Amino acid sequence: MIRVLIEVWNEATSSRVVAQAKSVREAVSIAAAVYPNADIRVKFPIKSEAFFVKDPAAREEIVSLECVEGIAA
Numbered sequence: 001m002i003r004v005l006i007e008v009w010n011e012a013t014s015s016r017v018v019a020q021a022k023s024v025r026e027a028v029s030i031a032a033a034v035y036p037n038a039d040i041r042v043k044f045p046i047k048s049e050a051f052f053v054k055d056p057a058a059r060e061e062i063v064s065l066e067c068v069e070g071i072a073a
Contacts, residue, residue, distance in 0.1 A: 001053040003063065005043040006031045016043065020053050021060040034062055 003020040004027050017034075019027035024042060031040045 001055075001058045001060075002027065002051055003053050004046055004051070007041045007043050008035045009039040009041070010035075010037070016066045017062050018064040019062050020058055026060065030060060030062060 001020055001022060002024065003018055004024055006017050006019050006028065008015045008017055008031060015035075017031055019030050021027040021030055028040055028042060032038075
């Protein structure tokens with residue numbers, strides 16, 4: 001299981017979410033399902049110390065959300 005920071009861009013606002021899944025591709029798919037009309041981008045560089053989820057009971061999900069208003073794309 002991995003965890004990545006994903007930027008979610010809507011018309012005038014953006015958010016950052018942390019998604020965890022079995023792969024980066026699946027994490028992006030989870031974010032796209034939650035935000036179907038948004039532009040989804042993985043935030044690079046990926047921080048290696050936070051990339052691997054050590055909890056064996058971890059689920060595939062969005063684990064945090066931070067709204068960032070007025071960021072230009």
